[in-house]
Amino acid sequence: MQENDPAPPGIPLAGFMTLNVLVGSSHGISRVALPLFAASLHAQSWQIGLVGGLQFGGLLLLSMPTGALIDRHGSLLLFRIGVLAAALIFAFGLTAASAPWQLILCVTGLALVIPLRLVTTNTEFLHLLPSLHPAKAGWNRAANTLGMYFIGPSLGALLIAALGYPSTFVMLAVAYLGMFVIGSRVLAKAPPGRGSEATPLVQRVRRQMQTVIARPMLRRTMLIDMIGQMALAYFSVFIVLLAMRHFGLGLQVAAGLVTLQGALFVATLFIGGALTVRWHDDRRYLVAITLLLGQALLLAFARSPAWLWGGAALLGVGLGLQQLSSVTRYGQLMKELGRGHGGGLSSMAGPAGGLSGSVLGGLLSQQWGLPAGFRVLVGLYLLLGWLQWRQVRAVARAAAQAGEAEPPRHDG
Secondary structure, three states: OOOOOOOOOOHHHHHHHHHHHHHHHHHHHHHHHHHHHHHHHOOHHHHHHHHHHHHHHHHHHHHHHHHHHHHHHHHHHHHHHHHHHHHHHHHHHHOOOHHHHHHHHHHEEEEEEHHHHHHHHHHHHHHHHHHHHHOOOHHHHHHHHHHHHHHHHHHHHHHHOOOOOHHHHHHHHHHHHHHHHHHHHHHHHOOEHHHHOOOOOHHHHHHHHHHHHHHHHHHHHHHHHHHHHHHHHHHHHHHHHHHHHHHHHHHHHHHHHHHHHHHHHHHHHHHHHOOOOOOHHHHHHHHHHHHHHHHHHHOOOOOOHHHHHHHHHHHHHHHHHHHHHHHHHHHHHHHOOHHHHHHHOOOHHHHHHHHHHHHHHHHHHHOOOOOOHHHHHHHHHHHHHHHHHHHHHHHHHHHHHHHOOOOOOOOO
């Protein structure tokens, strides 16, 4: 059932990209700062994993309700609330934290407001996507990643070394105030909420679950996204610690692994759409899964820092190709089902993987060491690769039987 959404908003792509560079940079700084801050407070590995995973837990639990709130209240109001709340937590909560439990409490607060910021911007971009050229499908995510994995980690390491953790958190609070100003301008043209005419929350969540159950393509896309985010989350939380503790790399050099992964991810998102525009989504997924299996093998059984750099590179390219297919499919879903309905679903799988990659990865590393999470990912990608190979062959057989020269782009 499709909702009566207005036409795509008059929001320029450049506005989304500018906002997402700032959002991504702030996230990138916090991704480096929070696990290291936890380690400086003598947190255990499972607590460090929890710090990295709680934000994904908030997205997992609140993505669908946030979609309903977007339908009722519009994206702009929710975005403003989420940004201001995050600024207050960084300025007055994290600067005062002196024990792991206090840090975890602050991160829990951040987890509750992250959906208000991320689901709103993601929803409005996906609503705009059908009006863009297919080669630009990954540009908005590339802008976010440019900040999160390229600018943010390097800047975070510099800020921590020069200012310490409390001052770094103050700088992050200032950055969130900047997001408030820029985001208010970018989202000012987003469609308003429908107020009392919006679908009630419980009914909307039930419809979203029915959509997941009824659509095999959506379930496959969400599974691939979940495992991809699992790999990224474990890498983001533990690769710096692994490089420093197992191979003696300094903080700046170790953070460069995150930077390399992010740089290649961004490059793939910017140019991969043009290079693979004629590929079937399932073929692009299969190539991505092969690369991601390679990175898991390198990081799981690393024998030198060169293995870490190779794994980071394969992770960046593999996830970039994966995201190009996922964004296309979620954009089609948004066009068919409406902004609030599709926006909530598109934001669920990644957080599920991020939560499991960080929290369960922390438990694995606590018990069996930092490489243990990558070894689990080897098994998951072997299974996922087999499933995706079957899907590619099934699509090819269906196309041959139908007498088509090329498989359809979407399998329904």
